[in-house]
Amino acid sequence: MASFSVRSDTLSRPMNRGELDTLPRTLATNNRLKEDSDDENMLGPPQLSNFGSALLSDKENIEPGLQGLHNKMRLGKSFGVLADSPKLIGKEGMSNNNKRSKDLYGTLSNAANLHTTTYSEEHSDSTMFGNSKDQQQSMTTFNPELQADLGKSYSSTLDNRDSNSASKLKNLQQALKDELSTRGSRRRNRRFISSRLSLLGPAKRASSATATPDKIGISEDFNDSHSFRTSGVASAENNSGYNVFYDPQQEASSSPDKIVDYKDTNASYENIEFGELNPYQFLKKHNLPTTELPNISRAYFEQQKGQNRRTALRKHTLTKDAIHGRLTTASLSNSPFLRQNEILRREDSFTKREPRRKISEGSVNCISKAFSSPVLGVASTIENSNNHTKQHLHDDKYEAVKIPNRSSTGYFPKREALSNININNSNASQPLQKKLKYSLDGIEDRHENRGGLENQQGDPILHHNSSALPARKHVEILEPVRSAKHCSPKPSTAGSDFSNRKRPLVCVNGTEYEKLELLGRGGTSKVYKVKSSANNKVYALKRVSFDEFDDSSVDGFKGEIELLKKLETKPRVVRLIDHEMDSGILYLVMECGDHDLSQTLAQRSGMDLDVEFVRYHAQEMLKCVQVVHEAGIVHSDLKPANFVFVKGILKIIDFGIANAVPDHTVNIYRETQIGTPNYMAPEALVAMNFTQDQPADQNKWKVGKPSDIWSCGCIIYQMIYGRPPYGGFQGQNRLLAIMNPEVKIVYPEKTPSGDIVPKTAIDTMKACLEREPDKRWTVYEALSGPFVKPIAVTHFFIRDLIKNSVKYGFNQRELSSDKIEELADDVWHRLADFRL
Numbered sequence: 001m002a003s004f005s006v007r008s009d010t011l012s013r014p015m016n017r018g019e020l021d022t023l024p025r026t027l028a029t030n031n032r033l034k035e036d037s038d039d040e041n042m043l044g045p046p047q048l049s050n051f052g053s054a055l056l057s058d059k060e061n062i063e064p065g066l067q068g069l070h071n072k073m074r075l076g077k078s079f080g081v082l083a084d085s086p087k088l089i090g091k092e093g094m095s096n097n098n099k100r101s102k103d104l105y106g107t108l109s110n111a112a113n114l115h116t117t118t119y120s121e122e123h124s125d126s127t128m129f130g131n132s133k134d135q136q137q138s139m140t141t142f143n144p145e146l147q148a149d150l151g152k153s154y155s156s157t158l159d160n161r162d163s164n165s166a167s168k169l170k171n172l173q174q175a176l177k178d179e180l181s182t183r184g185s186r187r188r189n190r191r192f193i194s195s196r197l198s199l200l201g202p203a204k205r206a207s208s209a210t211a212t213p214d215k216i217g218i219s220e221d222f223n224d225s226h227s228f229r230t231s232g233v234a235s236a237e238n239n240s241g242y243n244v245f246y247d248p249q250q251e252a253s254s255s256p257d258k259i260v261d262y263k264d265t266n267a268s269y270e271n272i273e274f275g276e277l278n279p280y281q282f283l284k285k286h287n288l289p290t291t292e293l294p295n296i297s298r299a300y301f302e303q304q305k306g307q308n309r310r311t312a313l314r315k316h317t318l319t320k321d322a323i324h325g326r327l328t329t330a331s332l333s334n335s336p337f338l339r340q341n342e343i344l345r346r347e348d349s350f351t352k353r354e355p356r357r358k359i360s361e362g363s364v365n366c367i368s369k370a371f372s373s374p375v376l377g378v379a380s381t382i383e384n385s386n387n388h389t390k391q392h393l394h395d396d397k398y399e400a401v402k403i404p405n406r407s408s409t410g411y412f413p414k415r416e417a418l419s420n421i422n423i424n425n426s427n428a429s430q431p432l433q434k435k436l437k438y439s440l441d442g443i444e445d446r447h448e449n450r451g452g453l454e455n456q457q458g459d460p461i462l463h464h465n466s467s468a469l470p471a472r473k474h475v476e477i478l479e480p481v482r483s484a485k486h487c488s489p490k491p492s493t494a495g496s497d498f499s500n501r502k503r504p505l506v507c508v509n510g511t512e513y514e515k516l517e518l519l520g521r522g523g524t525s526k527v528y529k530v531k532s533s534a535n536n537k538v539y540a541l542k543r544v545s546f547d548e549f550d551d552s553s554v555d556g557f558k559g560e561i562e563l564l565k566k567l568e569t570k571p572r573v574v575r576l577i578d579h580e581m582d583s584g585i586l587y588l589v590m591e592c593g594d595h596d597l598s599q600t601l602a603q604r605s606g607m608d609l610d611v612e613f614v615r616y617h618a619q620e621m622l623k624c625v626q627v628v629h630e631a632g633i634v635h636s637d638l639k640p641a642n643f644v645f646v647k648g649i650l651k652i653i654d655f656g657i658a659n660a661v662p663d664h665t666v667n668i669y670r671e672t673q674i675g676t677p678n679y680m681a682p683e684a685l686v687a688m689n690f691t692q693d694q695p696a697d698q699n700k701w702k703v704g705k706p707s708d709i710w711s712c713g714c715i716i717y718q719m720i721y722g723r724p725p726y727g728g729f730q731g732q733n734r735l736l737a738i739m740n741p742e743v744k745i746v747y748p749e750k751t752p753s754g755d756i757v758p759k760t761a762i763d764t765m766k767a768c769l770e771r772e773p774d775k776r777w778t779v780y781e782a783l784s785g786p787f788v789k790p791i792a793v794t795h796f797f798i799r800d801l802i803k804n805s806v807k808y809g810f811n812q813r814e815l816s817s818d819k820i821e822e823l824a825d826d827v828w829h830r831l832a833d834f835r836l
């Protein structure tokens with residue numbers, strides 16, 4: 001008892017905090033623990049071996065801990081509660097979130113396992129590992145003989161303290177040592193457990209031998225939860241009956257005393273039926289040790305893989321069938337004879353196949369509506385009851401169609417219902433025809449592959465008032481609508497056949513354009529990248545729908561087209577290639593840009609200030625505006641998104657169209673959400689605000705060239721500071737701030753990222769963002785300002801300047817301030833030669 005004594009005085013007091021602290025430290029010093037430390041990646045409490053090995057190698061130090069534990073044991077069930085309640089321990093131990101606490105928790109758990117069992121043994125028939133039926137079996141497995149021996153020895157040690165327990169303890173220690181060394185080597189071999197497994201549930205350590213599928217066989221009666229028997233591993237009392245057969249050689253080398261069963265080695269993990277369970281759940285359900293988790297998981301994932309492969313294959317086949325079905329249906333529409341045959345063929349296949357997907361209630365309603373729709377010339381009443389749905393179609397051709405209640409069969413023959421409807425009925429409205437066509441198309445595909453005209457009872461779920469096959473009505477499949485309007489394509493010079501293209505086509509003045517992608521969306525339009533059938537070139541196609549505009553607005557759009565045509569030769573304006581207005585839709589075919597300035601700025605957001613970048617883009621932008629202003633046009637909607645790069649050259653777009661809408665109020669408010677008011681000049685907003693209560697004919701707003709300069713100032717400000725001047729305000733407040741002269745724009749000397757903003761840049765911004773439109777710089781001034789056109793002087797220039805100044809001063813002796821000013825101007829003008 002020297003090394004394992006439990007003294008009455010220690011038993012009578014609870015383990016104090018110091019002892020609890022000593023315990024993990026003691027354990028941490030143990031070599032075995034160190035060796036296991038890489039197991040920390042695995043979830044779950046450490047196993048008994050940690051405690052046991054600590055016990056064996058450092059029993060002197062562990063003693064206080066053990067005393068405490070024994071004390072707990074004395075307290076009986078209360079300790080069991082502690083052990084079974086990680087939360088309870090977690091409060092104390094895990095909250096520190098350090099290894100020490102974890103070790104403490106693990107040790108307590110393991111020790112508790114040991115002690116609870118011993119306690120139980122005293123009071124019940126449980127095994128050492130507390131195999132009570134309602135208690136989850138410990139994931140720590142143990143040699144049953146050793147367990148029995150250990151349990152016996154240990155309990156007798158406790159029960160008969162005065163007896164000769166020293167020898168028993170020695171045996172126990174030896175047995176533990178053997179067991180632990182075996183486990184250590186096994187655990188090291190078991191590191192292949194993949195991280196995926198941890199997703200399946202809390203991984204727990206196991207200590208039995210590594211088993212791989214080629215080394216393990218599982219009996220045929222695997223599916224029976226009580227048919228598992230463990231050979232040489234599980235205890236005789238193990239109710240789970242786990243049956244694993246180990247590799248004899250491996251077992252012989254690692255644990256010669258294990259019983260090796262060679263029977264049933266042909267059985268395999270592949271036969272496992274997981275059902276809805278994942279490997280971890282399966283393991284738990286069958287009460288298997290965690291050693292089997294890798295093998296079972298492997299089998300599980302193999303099964304999953306196979307299933308995925310099968311699903312992919314089936315999908316592929318279905319798609320092929322669907323395409324085939326669609327083609328067949330399309331051709332059948334022109335051939336009643338073939339169609340009838342096809343229908344018969346399908347009928348045949350329906351009876352053989354089980355439907356796979358339930359059709360939603362909504363679909364049923366939709367079809368019901370279709371039946372009852374007057375536009376189809378069919379008057380119907382649908383009565384739903386719990387067991388069946390009756391549909392009375394008061395049409396000479398549709399006498400009665402019995403539609404099964406979805407609740408009884410779960411399926412509805414949507415295609416069948418629709419195929420009996422002549423969707424080309426002259427009364428049918430176009431949208432409904434399209435809708436039905438769409439539904440029919442979808443169903444056609446599914447129908448081809450799923451079938452299922454019979455319900456579970458084998459009754460035909462849809463029939464035509466007779467037991468014979470229904471007399472089919474002709475259903476014409478409409479061609480997909482490719483473009484909003486008809487097109488008589490001009491002969492292609494590029495030699496490409498656009499009629500075979502799958503992408504949508506748009507026709508503008510007889511030229512077909514294939515839509516490639518959506519380039520952008522504006523407040524009034526959508527812009528697509530398109531390819532021309534005429535020359536295979538790529539263009540931008542802007543589509544404006546006039547639905548929301550009145551006649552005057554439409555006139556405004558037309559006026560702007562004229563403006564674009566006027567500017568189409570200007571290199572800084574995106575070129576208008578073609579345009580057409582047709583049934584409320586305006587199409588503009590334009591030169592296609594690669595990306596717009598807003599995208600470039602977004603790309604650079606958060607980067608350090610690059611003065612050269614700002615200078616270059618400011619200059620490019622102002623050059624665009626210059627062209628427009630020189631043509632006597634005010635853009636009035638300048639913003640980064642309205643400048644696009646066409647093969648590296650910045651060009652201006654969209655001037656005129658948005659501006660041509662007389663009701664600017666709508667445009668501004670609509671754009672509030674996407675921030676266009678950020679760039680609007682105060683005078684434009686004030687005018688709008690002022691005219692709100694005025695009669696319509698008095699509506700005026702001061703939008704002139706200075707307004708465009710204000711917008712340019714905002715864009716430069718955004719390029720430098722990352723956002724427009726009033727970008728910090730939201731919604732209406734932003735508009736109010738722009739209008740309010742008291743709300744001054746700030747020009748920090750540094751950007752938010754700490755870069756110094758050049759004085760010339762600040763001056764330029766101030767000059768462009770001058771509230772008074774008349775005092776604002778013109779585009780020419782901005783272009784020739786010191787920021788866009790900086791002056792670079794040479795060293796020689798400065799040397800000469802100083803030399804001349806000194807000489808001049810020496811000769812003049814005295815210099816009036818006017819003279820100084822005159823000289824400064826002179827030098828300044830000479831500096832023009834030094835402009836970059």
Ligand SMILES: Nc1ncnc2c1ncn2[C@@H]1O[C@H](COP(=O)(O)OP(=O)(O)OP(=O)(O)O)[C@@H](O)[C@H]1O
Binds near residue numbers: 522523527641657
């Ligand atoms: N020619 C073009 N090349 C490339 N992209 C373009 C072209 N025209 C327009 N876009 C893209 O489409 C977006 C919207 O175009 P546009 O500004 O002309 O529409 P909008 O309806 O007038 O917009 P808003 O009313 O907001 O000014 C642009 O921001 C741009 O990204």
